[in-house]
Amino acid sequence: MATLKEKRTCGQRCQDFGHFVWNSDDGTFMGRTPEKWVYISLYYVAFYVVMTSLFALAIYVLMYTINPYTPDYQDRLKSPGVMVWPDTYNDEVLEITYNMSEKHSWMKMSECLTHFLKPYNDSTQHHCNIHNCTSGKYFFQHKFDGPKHTKWSCPFYQSTLGNCSGIDDPTFGYKTAQPCVIIKMNRVINFLPNNGTGMAPYVNCTVLEGHENVRGHVYYPANGTMDLSYFPYYGKLAQPTYVNPLVAVKFDLINQRHAKIQCRVMSKNIAYQNIYDPYEGKVDFYLTALS
Known part of the structure; x- marks a missing residue:
């Protein structure tokens, strides 16, 4: 037991x-x-x-x-995206809406552009990017001849944006029905807009909805051109002072002052019909000025 x-x-x-x-x-x-x-x-x-x-x-x-200067694989970015400022993006659509009679409303838009353009200040660019670039030609650099083993970057001056620079009009037109928007093309390393040919990319804006509410628009620089001297881009490490070329567009809104706009960067190597990426090569946005 x-x-x-x-x-x-x-x-x-x-x-x-x-x-x-x-x-x-x-x-x-x-x-x-x-x-x-x-x-x-x-x-x-x-x-x-x-x-x-x-x-x-x-x-x-x-x-x-x-190679610390160039990614080994860049197949995800064959064509650059396009963005617009003021960047009032939401989940579905891009709406730039402001009230001319409410200071805090239009000041929000102008302050956004002021902050965005800080790196483009003429004095800052004159100090950071002192290289004298040749307009209308690609800026190929095979050596690191810049300061501290870098490559040179071409300056882009805020004053180039004319009436949309914020220098003469700090409100960027948002106090009236003539607002400015700024178009920027995203960076892609070693990207050439036109296969090395001499034609510079340019911005073309069209009204998709509300044609009767837009009297016209003006580009800065003239013709909405992005000069070839800003291409190719060699990367952040190689060009730490590089700034994107910009195009500003000043719209003249009338009647109901509401329209849907599409701004596209026109170039041979920039696609714009990618259904999976609505911002590739173009940007659509609604522009509304309330009173």
Whole structure:
């Protein structure tokens, strides 16, 4: 007949645990002699040193073979996207809506453009980008001749945007029914708008809805041109002072002062019919001036 196992007290359990931690009879610590613990510790130290060294070597080889100036794979960006400022984007559509009679409403738009154009300040550009670029020609650079092993960047002056520069009119027309919007094309490394030909890309804005509410629009610079001297772009590390060329468009709204606008960058190598990316090569937005 099986006998019941004797129930051990808490003190006995603690005594057993202490005996396991240090057994004075066998001279073992947690079941092993100090000599064996030394061997085990040396083994794991050696193991992790080898693993860490292999990992460090793999990272070193990887970083050594990567060009820090140009991504190895750029297949996701064959054609640049286009954006508009003020950037009042939401989940579905882009709406630039302001109230001419409410100062905080139109000031919100003008402050957005003021902040966006800070890097383009004439004094800042004259200080950062001192290279004298040749207008109308691609600016190819095969060497890092710029300061601190960089490449030169062409200046783009805020004053180039004329009546939409915010210099003479800090409200950018948002106090009236003649607002300015700024079109910017996103950067793509080594991208040439026209396969190396001499035709510069330009912005073309059309009214999709509300034609009767737009009397006209004016481009700055003239003809909405993005000069070829800003291409190609070599990357942030190679051109830390690079700024995107911009095109400003001043609209003259009348009647209901509401319209849907599409601004497209016209160039041979810029697609605009990608249904998966509505901002590739173009940007659609609603422009509304309330009173």
